[in-house]
Every structure is written in structure tokens, then in C-alpha cells.
Amino acid sequence: MTIFHAMLVVTEFLLLLSKLSYGADDIITQSDSLSDGSTLISKDETFELGFFNPGSSPNRYVGIWYKNVPVQTVVWVANRDNPIRDNSSTLIINKQGNLVLLNRNQSLLWSTNTTKKSSTPIVQLLNNGNLVIRDEKDSSADEDSFLWQSFDYPTDTLLPEMKNGWDKKTGILRIFTAWKNWDDPSSGDFTASMRLTNNPETAIWKGSTEFYRSGPLTGGTSSGAYEMKVNPLTNLELVNNEEQVYYMYTLKNKSVFSILVLNQTLLLLQRLIWIPDSRVWSNYLKLPHDACDAYNVCGPYGKCVIDASPICQCLDGFKPKSAQQWSTMNWADGCVRTGNWSCGIKSRDGFLKVTGVKLPDTANTWVDVNMTLDDCKLKCLQNCSCTAYSSFDPNKDSGGCSLWFNDLKDLRVIESSRNLYVRMDASNIGDKHEHTKTAILLVSIIVSAVIVMLLTLYISRKKRKNRENNNEDEHYDLDLPYFDLATIVKATNNFSEDNKLGEGGFGPVYKGKLQDGQEIAVKRLSWSSGQGSKEFRNEVILCSKLQHRNLVKILGYCVESGEKMLVYEYMSNKSLDSFIFDQIQSKLLDWPMRFNILYGIARGLLYLHQDSRLRIIHRDLKASNILLDRDMNPKISDFGLAKMCVGDQIEATTNQIVGTYGYMAPEYAIDGLFSVKSDVFSFGVLLLELISGKKNRTLTYYQDDHNLIGHAWKLWKEDNIQSLIDDNLKDTCILYEASRCIQIGLLCLQHHPDNRPNMTSVVVMLNSNNNTLPLPHEPGYLYTEIRSIGEASSKRQISSSINNVTMSQLDAR
Structure with missing residues (x-):
């Protein structure tokens, strides 16, 4: 019996040791400890608690993360401001019932702070990721029964x-x-x-x-x-x-x-x-x-309207406090009343109804949840400091009352059921209504006259329609400066060959200098170019609405005497292709610089696809359309072929395929189907070119009869992807980072669009060197596909090029 009892004790000890070592439980008792290398796992195995190193840091921390997410995602950290320097620390429950973290010298590194007592406290990791201290006898999930919980002391993450x-x-x-x-x-x-x-x-x-x-x-x-x-x-x-x-x-x-x-x-x-x-x-x-979410961007009594230009406007009855500052788009001073207003004269007190807004900063507010909206108005009139009122809860019959005192800050127009009533001189509100009536009458008269004129001019307009690309001066209704032809002629020295920067399928680009000394780049539409009035207008409109550090900035345009020109900020380092495909210039691009360019392009595309007011598909992303500023920051350019998607539209089809072969996704080149994933494919090609220093031509120049994409895929399968890296990078390249980037490029080049990541995912993957990447499937648009494009697209018009020049109206063969 003695031997049997001894074996039983040993077995129980081993089971306990196994439970702690391998994290088979979600509970720590006062007789247990959790050491580095052991974990707690929630019962449903969603969350895990243990010791970890964040990224490349040598420091150790106690944290909670998703157990079954291969990318380590830490949602809570215990000792975030007091890291562990070795692997010898332990977690225990002390005599006071607190969970404490001790180092090898038994010194305290971190502790919970509960003052609630229990004779049998335990620590448990719940299925929702909440780490709690509770009484062992109380198994209820009621948070009031918890002695302490991590949900009360969050780090950077809000969990469900x-x-x-x-x-x-x-x-x-x-x-x-x-x-x-x-x-x-x-x-x-x-x-x-x-x-x-x-x-x-x-x-x-x-x-x-x-x-x-x-x-x-x-x-x-x-x-x-x-x-x-x-x-x-x-x-x-x-x-x-x-x-x-x-x-x-x-x-x-x-x-x-x-x-x-x-x-x-x-x-x-x-x-x-x-x-x-x-x-x-x-x-x-x-x-x-968006920009309107920035706190108080338009200042007191200013409202932010994201679709307007400029985005800041004064409330009706108010004007900019500083017209000079306002004209430079510095709206911090906000707005002031247009006329004199004196409190206390009830007949002159009125309220302007402002609909659909984010209500102002509530730092100086008074609330009564039971008051009606009419009583709320009277309450505001009784106090000279009251500047506005609104219902507290628009979903209730009584509504309640919120009163604002002092200036109204951080207003923006947004889809909202909230109305704000701003206090002002009643005469200004009346004048506004009278002006509105007068305006409606004038508009009615003008519209009637215009209808008659349109009927008269219909025939002559129809005759002139086909001459719009030859002799027509078009001033588009845009908030964009217009340059007259004389100004541009003078700036470019009459389009001198010495000022010529280069030429694309659209026509030449000239360097110029305005009278104030500002350097510009002028894109001049060639008479023989396939880019017509529609593409030109498309580029003007899109560029005027897009603002991002990785998009080229348009300064203005000119349409005069048959000339169509775009005026851009001057990029002193020209285009990316002039560096990566040049034997001398490519030596100037070390690995940190190439990665910075790659990441900037990715951020620019992410803005186009998701973060801008418009959802834009570029459709012609290539090395020659990436311009570099004086600091070698990349700027995506040439939006003549870009397509704006409506609402939640994510893909479309076309019978006229435009772009550049070698960069075009297979589903677009063959079937005319384009989406944001088409740009992702182009980005993948650009990534391989940037890292390898070679063009993805449709002409074969590898012994295995592949283009760059096919060659990269072959090296990937052979586990020899590092052979693709440009020899000029051997001294500065971090092989792991470059290989990881090539893997991201191959993910972007996968044949099926649904398999390709979106640009959000691409930016996340580029941002982290520690996340495990998925394995890519075989890329699209290999050499065999290129040779068969003519058969697959014989019913479509193709607008494309092999040699990086975008062309249009080229019949498929």
C-alpha cells in the first residue's frame, strides 16, 4: 500500500506539473505559480496568457493574446512599464489575494491592486479575454463578484x-x-x-x-x-x-x-x-x-464639410474672424457674428436650426433628461451665456435638453439625426429667409430662360460636338487654378527642347519656372496622342480632389487655342524608372531608400482605394508613373486612365482596355474586368522591378523563357528567391526583409483576384517583419498567357503598350 500511495502522489504531482508547463488550464490558485514558458488558456481556447517578447525587443512581458491567430496579437500587457530582463520571473497569488509578478530575487515587478478579500482567491482567464480574480467558490460570471479584472485596466485594445x-x-x-x-x-x-x-x-x-x-x-x-x-x-x-x-x-x-x-x-x-x-x-x-474628424479644425462657430472645398465654412450669420488667415486655409481662429447682438431683448433673440451635425464640444454643457425641446429653448433664453441648445436624446418623446455655454467648437456636418439650435439675432434669420425666397424666384426665372436658350442652341451645339478636341477652350468648374497659355509659354521658354523632361504616350513634359520663381512641370497633351478630352478632363477632376503625400500635386491646368496642359509640382528626381533601370543611377538606391519608395507607393494606393473621398482605381501604375521628389519620396502620377468607383462598387468591366502590358492584371488584359485588385497586381510587378532592378517586359530574356514574374515564381519554388535581389543592394540589403517583400509581391501577383491581398493588408505586411505571411499561389500573366492574349481578347479594343508607353485605340490581333 505504501508503494501504491507513493506512486499515486508522484502521478498527481506529474499531472500538476504537466498542467502548469503546457497551459492545460485557465486557472491559477494560491498553491500554483505560472513561470516563463507556461501559459493559461481560456476554456474555449480563444485567448492565452503568458510571457512574450514584443517584436525584436529582448524584454519579456506578461500579456494576453489570441491563441489561434498565427500573427501574435497581444491585447493586454500586465507589466508594460516595467519589463522583465530574463526568463526567471513567475506569477503567483500572494497572501493578500493579489496577482503579483516576481523576478528571480522575489522582487515585485507588477501587481494587481484589489483590496477585496477572499479566503480562496483564484485567477482565471475567461473566454472573452478578461483576466479576473474571483473567489473559488463563486463561479458566476457577474463582474460585480470579481475581486479584480483586467478589463478595468486596459492597455491599447478594446475587446468585445x-x-x-x-x-x-x-x-x-x-x-x-x-x-x-x-x-x-x-x-x-x-x-x-x-x-x-x-x-x-x-x-x-x-x-x-x-x-x-x-x-x-x-x-x-x-x-x-x-x-x-x-x-x-x-x-x-x-x-x-x-x-x-x-x-x-x-x-x-x-x-x-x-x-x-x-x-x-x-x-x-x-x-x-x-x-x-x-x-x-x-x-x-x-x-x-477624415480631415473633418480632427478636433476643432474649423475653430469656434465653424463647421467642417468634408465634400466642400475648402472644407471649413462659417455657420450662417457668422463670418471668418480673420479673413486673411481663412484665405490661407488656417481656420483655427474660427468665426464671429456678422452683426451686433445684445442679450436680454427677447424680441431680437432667435435660433438658427443647423441640421445633421456632430454636436459641439460638451465641456461647458448643462443637461436635463426630462425637459421638452420647447422648455429647453426657453431655458436657453433665460441665460445670456447660453449659445445653443439641442435635445439630449432624440429617440425619446420628451427628448431632454442640452444647453451649451461659451463658444461652439468642433462642429462638422455628418449623416446624423441631430439638430442644433444656435442663438443669434432674429433679424438675421429673417433676412436669410427673405434672401432665400428672392433667390428661388431669380433661379426660376433664370432656369426658364436657359431652357429657351438650350432649345435654340441645340442644333449648333450638336454640330460643334465633334470639334471639341481641336479648337475649344474649356474652363472646367473646379476649385483649381487656371493658367493662361501665355504664362505657360513664358515659363517653359516657349516649350524649349532644353526644358523637355521626357515624353509619354500622352505627349511631352516640360520643366518651367513661374514669375514668382516656383518650378513646375507641364504635361502637354500631344495632338497625335490617344488621350483625348475625356481622359484629360478625368485627370484634371481627379487630381483636384486627391490630396496625399504620396500622390503628385496638381497646381492647375490650361485649355486654350487647342492646347490641353496640366501643371504639376516639379519633381527634381524625375521618375522611378530612370533610377532602377539605369546601371549608374540604380547604385544610388540603397535598400532603405527602395523600401521607403515601396512603402510610400503602397500608402498612396491605399489612399486611392480606401481613404480618399473617392474610390479610385489607377489602372496604369508603373515605374514611369512614380515620380520622386528632392528627398526621394515617391508620388503616384498620371491619372488620365484612372477610374472612379461609385459607392461600394469594387469592380467593373470595360470593352476598351487601357494600360501598359507587363503591369496589367490578367483578368483585365484578357476579360476587361478591373478592380482595386488590378492595381494590387500592378503594385506586385512594380515591387519585383524595384527589388530586382529589371523590367517585367513581355519579351523574354531569361533562359527559362519567362518574364520577370515567371522567373521570380521559379526561384520561389526552388527556395532561391534571394537570387532575384539586385546586385547593387548586396552591401545595404537585409536579406530577410527583401525576401519577405518579394513574398508580398508574389501574393499581390496571384492569378485569381480574390487571392490577392488588398492594399490595407499590404501596408500591414510591409509594416511588420514579425507576422507570418501566407504562402502565395501561382502568379497570373505568365509568358504563355501573354502569347494568347490576342486570341482571348479578339472582340475587345486594347489600349496598351509593351515598352512602358501608354497608348490607346490599338486593335487587338
């Missing part, structure tokens, strides 16, 4: 079922703080939390400066946050009562992983979704969403 807000009973304000950088989880200065005002709202700060504000969280929604809108991904809950005020979300589909992450590197709050097929986190939403 996690509250962002204030617990009024305990006084806990949950503040989210971004990591300092990818490799350092210590507290940065980019934070987010609930603002504790009479009218609660969430806000983001950069240091002590307010960066973004959601708008009041009432009525089951927010007046200004896109995250709070109804969407197919999340269910949203907003609670504001005597005990707590918070915002929380749950996922409609439990099999989907989605998180909100505060990113200090990008200065964004991102809604990320895990895409299993691509094995990347995809950006579903970001805050700030």
Missing part, C-alpha cells in the same frame, strides 16, 4: 464585451493607452477614454492636446462617430445611469475576430478584422475618419 467608460461606484475611469511603437508596449502619449462631462463622449488625446472627439453618446448612438453607426459587424451598447457610463460592443458573428486598437505610430484608433484566408488583420474602420 469590454467597457470603455467610467464606473461611478468604484471611481475607475478606463483609459486606453497606445504602445510607444511596434516593439515597445510601454505607455505612449496617445490615449483614449470617456470624457466626464454632463453630456458624456469619448475622446482621443495626443499628450495633453485633444485629437478627436466622438460627439455626445446619447440616444443609443453618437452624433459624430462612424464606429457608433449601425453596421453588419457589431452590436453597440451605450449606457449612462447613476452607477456607470460606458460604451461597449459585441460581435454579431462570434466566429469573427475584431478589435479596436489605439495605434500611436499611425495616430489612429483602428477597427481591425482578422482575415483567416489572407492571415492578416484588415482595417475595417479608422478614427479620425
Whole structure:
């Protein structure tokens, strides 16, 4: 019996040791410890707690991450500001019932701070990622029974079922703080939390400066946050009562992983979704969403309208405080009343109704949740400091009342049910109505006259329609400077050959200098060019609406005496192809510079596909259309063939294929089907060219009868992808990084568009050297496909080129 008992004790000990070593449990008791190398795993195996190194950092931290996501995604860090220097630390529950982290000398590195007592405390990792301390005898999931929970002390990530807000009973304000950088989880200065005002709202700060504000969280929604809108991904809950005020979300589909992450590197709050097929986190939403989300961008009494140009406007009855500053697009001073207004004269007090807005900053507000909107108006009239009022909750019959005092800040027009009533002189409101009536009458008269004129001029307009490309001066209705022909002739020295920078399928490009000394580049449409009025107008309109550091900036245009010209900022280093395909110039491009160019192009494409006001497919991305400024920063240019998608449209078809062979995706070149994934394919080609220093010509120049794409794929299969790297990079190249980039390029070049990552995923993959990349499938557009294009597209018009010159109206053979 003694031997039997001894064996039983040994067996139980081994089972306990195995449980701790391999993380087979989700609980730590007071008799247990968790050492480096061991983990806790939630019962449903969604989350795991253990010790980890962030990125390339040698420091060790205790954290929680998704167990089954191959890209390590840490959602909570215990000792973020006190890293571990070795692998000898342990987690235990001390006599006071707190979870503590001790180093090899038993010195305290981190501890929970609960004062609640229990005779049998345990630590448990729940299925929602919440690490809790609770009484072993109390197995309820009620958070009130928890002695401590990690959800009350977040780091940078808001998980489903996690509250962002204030617990009024305990006084806990949950503040989210971004990591300092990818490799350092210590507290940065980019934070987010609930603002504790009479009218609660969430806000983001950069240091002590307010960066973004959601708008009041009432009525089951927010007046200004896109995250709070109804969407197919999340269910949203907003609670504001005597005990707590918070915002929380749950996922409609439990099999989907989605998180909100505060990113200090990008200065964004991102809604990320895990895409299993691509094995990347995809950006579903970001805050700030656009330029109008920047805090108080238009100043007091200014409203931001993202589709307007300029985006800042004064409220009706107000004017810019500084017209000079306003004209330079510096709107910080905001607006002031156009006339004198004196408080206390009720007959002169009125309210201007401003519809569909994010309500102003609630720092100086007063709230009554039971008051009617009419009583709210009277309450405002009784106080000379009251500047505006609104309903507190538009979904309730009584509505409630919110009053604003002092200046109205951070207003923007947004799809919203909220109305704001701004206090002003009633006579100004009346005058506005009279002006409106007069304007309607004048418009009616003018419209009638125009109809008669149109009927008269119809025949003559029809006759002139076919001459629009020859002798017509077109001044497009754009917020873009117009250059007269004389100015451009003088700037380019009458289009001197000495000023000529190069020539494409559209025509020549000239360097010029304006009278004020500014250097410009003039793109002159050739008479023989296939790019006609439609393409020219398309480029003017698109370029005038796009603004990004990685897109070329258009300064103006000219349409006069049959000439069509675009005026751009001058790029002193010309185009990318002049560097990477030149034996001498290519030596100037070291690896950090090439990667910076590659990443800049990716960011520019991401802006076109997702972040701009318009969804743009470029359709002609190639090395000669990437310009380089004086600091070698890349700028995507030439939008003559670009296509603007409507609404949520992500793909389209065409019977006229335009672009450059060697860069065109197979589904586009053969079937006329184009989408954002067509640009992704072109980016993949450009990536291989940039790293290899070779062109992806349709002519074969490899012994295996492949173009560059086929050659890269062959080397990949042979596990010899490093042979593709340009010899000029041997001294500066980090082989792992370059090989990883080539793998990203092959992912972009996969034959089927659905297999290719979007540009969000590409930017994420380029940003991190630690995430595991998926293996690419065979690329599209190999040499055999190129040779058969004529057969597959015999019914389509092809506008293309082999030698990097974009042409149009070339019949397929």
C-alpha cells in the first residue's frame, strides 16, 4: 500500500506539473505559480496568457493574446512599464489575494491592486479575454463578484464585451493607452477614454492636446462617430445611469475576430478584422475618419464639410474672424457674428436650426433628461451665456435638453439625426429667409430662360460636338487654378527642347519656372496622342480632389487655342524608372531608400482605394508613373486612365482596355474586368522591378523563357528567391526583409483576384517583419498567357503598350 500511495502522489504531482508547463488550464490558485514558458488558456481556447517578447525587443512581458491567430496579437500587457530582463520571473497569488509578478530575487515587478478579500482567491482567464480574480467558490460570471479584472485596466485594445467608460461606484475611469511603437508596449502619449462631462463622449488625446472627439453618446448612438453607426459587424451598447457610463460592443458573428486598437505610430484608433484566408488583420474602420474628424479644425462657430472645398465654412450669420488667415486655409481662429447682438431683448433673440451635425464640444454643457425641446429653448433664453441648445436624446418623446455655454467648437456636418439650435439675432434669420425666397424666384426665372436658350442652341451645339478636341477652350468648374497659355509659354521658354523632361504616350513634359520663381512641370497633351478630352478632363477632376503625400500635386491646368496642359509640382528626381533601370543611377538606391519608395507607393494606393473621398482605381501604375521628389519620396502620377468607383462598387468591366502590358492584371488584359485588385497586381510587378532592378517586359530574356514574374515564381519554388535581389543592394540589403517583400509581391501577383491581398493588408505586411505571411499561389500573366492574349481578347479594343508607353485605340490581333 505504501508503494501504491507513493506512486499515486508522484502521478498527481506529474499531472500538476504537466498542467502548469503546457497551459492545460485557465486557472491559477494560491498553491500554483505560472513561470516563463507556461501559459493559461481560456476554456474555449480563444485567448492565452503568458510571457512574450514584443517584436525584436529582448524584454519579456506578461500579456494576453489570441491563441489561434498565427500573427501574435497581444491585447493586454500586465507589466508594460516595467519589463522583465530574463526568463526567471513567475506569477503567483500572494497572501493578500493579489496577482503579483516576481523576478528571480522575489522582487515585485507588477501587481494587481484589489483590496477585496477572499479566503480562496483564484485567477482565471475567461473566454472573452478578461483576466479576473474571483473567489473559488463563486463561479458566476457577474463582474460585480470579481475581486479584480483586467478589463478595468486596459492597455491599447478594446475587446468585445469590454467597457470603455467610467464606473461611478468604484471611481475607475478606463483609459486606453497606445504602445510607444511596434516593439515597445510601454505607455505612449496617445490615449483614449470617456470624457466626464454632463453630456458624456469619448475622446482621443495626443499628450495633453485633444485629437478627436466622438460627439455626445446619447440616444443609443453618437452624433459624430462612424464606429457608433449601425453596421453588419457589431452590436453597440451605450449606457449612462447613476452607477456607470460606458460604451461597449459585441460581435454579431462570434466566429469573427475584431478589435479596436489605439495605434500611436499611425495616430489612429483602428477597427481591425482578422482575415483567416489572407492571415492578416484588415482595417475595417479608422478614427479620425477624415480631415473633418480632427478636433476643432474649423475653430469656434465653424463647421467642417468634408465634400466642400475648402472644407471649413462659417455657420450662417457668422463670418471668418480673420479673413486673411481663412484665405490661407488656417481656420483655427474660427468665426464671429456678422452683426451686433445684445442679450436680454427677447424680441431680437432667435435660433438658427443647423441640421445633421456632430454636436459641439460638451465641456461647458448643462443637461436635463426630462425637459421638452420647447422648455429647453426657453431655458436657453433665460441665460445670456447660453449659445445653443439641442435635445439630449432624440429617440425619446420628451427628448431632454442640452444647453451649451461659451463658444461652439468642433462642429462638422455628418449623416446624423441631430439638430442644433444656435442663438443669434432674429433679424438675421429673417433676412436669410427673405434672401432665400428672392433667390428661388431669380433661379426660376433664370432656369426658364436657359431652357429657351438650350432649345435654340441645340442644333449648333450638336454640330460643334465633334470639334471639341481641336479648337475649344474649356474652363472646367473646379476649385483649381487656371493658367493662361501665355504664362505657360513664358515659363517653359516657349516649350524649349532644353526644358523637355521626357515624353509619354500622352505627349511631352516640360520643366518651367513661374514669375514668382516656383518650378513646375507641364504635361502637354500631344495632338497625335490617344488621350483625348475625356481622359484629360478625368485627370484634371481627379487630381483636384486627391490630396496625399504620396500622390503628385496638381497646381492647375490650361485649355486654350487647342492646347490641353496640366501643371504639376516639379519633381527634381524625375521618375522611378530612370533610377532602377539605369546601371549608374540604380547604385544610388540603397535598400532603405527602395523600401521607403515601396512603402510610400503602397500608402498612396491605399489612399486611392480606401481613404480618399473617392474610390479610385489607377489602372496604369508603373515605374514611369512614380515620380520622386528632392528627398526621394515617391508620388503616384498620371491619372488620365484612372477610374472612379461609385459607392461600394469594387469592380467593373470595360470593352476598351487601357494600360501598359507587363503591369496589367490578367483578368483585365484578357476579360476587361478591373478592380482595386488590378492595381494590387500592378503594385506586385512594380515591387519585383524595384527589388530586382529589371523590367517585367513581355519579351523574354531569361533562359527559362519567362518574364520577370515567371522567373521570380521559379526561384520561389526552388527556395532561391534571394537570387532575384539586385546586385547593387548586396552591401545595404537585409536579406530577410527583401525576401519577405518579394513574398508580398508574389501574393499581390496571384492569378485569381480574390487571392490577392488588398492594399490595407499590404501596408500591414510591409509594416511588420514579425507576422507570418501566407504562402502565395501561382502568379497570373505568365509568358504563355501573354502569347494568347490576342486570341482571348479578339472582340475587345486594347489600349496598351509593351515598352512602358501608354497608348490607346490599338486593335487587338
